[in-house]
């Protein structure tokens with residue numbers, strides 16, 4: 001197979017090896033999590049990689065019939081119906097060439113090779129460069145897993161005496177065995193402080209009730225810090241609070257967690273103010289009911305589709321820099337469009353999520369300069385299309401039923417609880 005070797009740029013005389021060819025690929029694409037001090041088992045070891053060679057290739061190809069989830073965890077897909085307007089930042093998917101390297105290595109016997117061939121791997125950095133403030137949540141006891149995941153909100157006081165602009169946010173889990181995912185939300189007027197008990201926290205699900213729905217960061221293990229495009233920031237005024245929302249997933253023992261949030265502020269107002277807004281069907285008092293009839297995913301339904309249209313209320317010339325698709329357990333796929341309606345022009349497809357996975361939610365951020373980001377105008381509509389599978393063929397529905405101790409799928413209506421469903425997308429907007 002000299003031609004494969006030539007194509008891959010390796011020496012045709014010697015077969016591809018772990019150290020020379022595979023480690024750089026796994027380090028760059030999987031190394032944010034699969035390393036000795038990462039959140040998942042290490043793939044730095046040639047023996048482990050060799051045992052898993054078939055699985056690595058199957059998962060990285062996006063074949064999901066063989067596994068309950070996709071690796072690397074990244075659900076955006078490009079299809080004929082949806083070509084996003086720009087490439088994605090921190091896209092961990094393997095290129096065809098990288099995949100071919102893994103296949104050639106596996107087919108040649110998954111050999112370790114010579115450790116001296118290992119070149120230092122450029123792992124994705126998970127540090128927020130230039131962080132200039134840290135907020136620490138109070139200690140929280142995460143009880144051994146009881147079958148239900150606690151969602152806990154911690155009001156945090158930024159302690160500002162004048163308005164500053166947040167350009168980056170990083171969640172630093174206290175104990176990453178139990179911090180499943182987290183969001184940091186803006187709390188104008190600090191309504192959340194009154195909800196907290198003497199331990200400085202209160203239970204909350206999906207959004208912290210009294211607090212608005214604007215987040216400044218969404219975190220999943222192994223995800224890079226949330227950073228805004230150049231010359232853009234979230235305004236935080238002295239009367240604003242922040243809320244850290246943590247979705248915990250207990251383990252077999254009690255654990256005390258103390259999660260921190262690192263922040264990067266600038267003092268001068270940037271050219272663009274950022275806002276995340278939540279659009280779609282969600283049963284929050286702060287949002288009007290946007291669909292009629294309300295969202296309902298009947299028990300036993302497969303391929304059940306819902307479409308939600310929300311007028312975008314914004315100043316002219318706003319741009320979208322990120323999308324955060326969100327559904328609950330029966331969600332299967334989602335497409336998010338902008339319908340430019342009155343202004344004419346084709347719809348802009350912002351994202352298609354091919355295989356929704358409740359456990360791996362993230363912001364999908366465009367990797368493009370500001371003037372190349374999709375522009376939206378007053379009167380444009382955000383269109384969120386979701387499909388759902390509320391049967392036991394959907395592994396997430398099985399998880400939900402197991403968690404609740406319920407034998408059969410049941411109707412899922414719009415709402416905040418895990419026993420409800422949602423069809424929403426959080427859009428990151430930049431206002432001039």
Ligand code: HEC
Pocket residue numbers: 026029030031032033034039040041052055056057059060067068071072073092094221222223
């Ligand atoms: C954002 C973090 C993250 C990234 C990036 C990531 N993984 Fe994972 N992966 C996990 C976690 C967490 C698990 C499950 C926990 C565990 O088993 O340690 C997992 C599990 C796996 C499994 C076991 C699957 C099974 O059936 O149990 C394989 C194989 C795997 N990953 C391969 C990869 C490969 C290959 C890449 C890169 C192309 C990758 N992962 C990138 C976090 C990640």
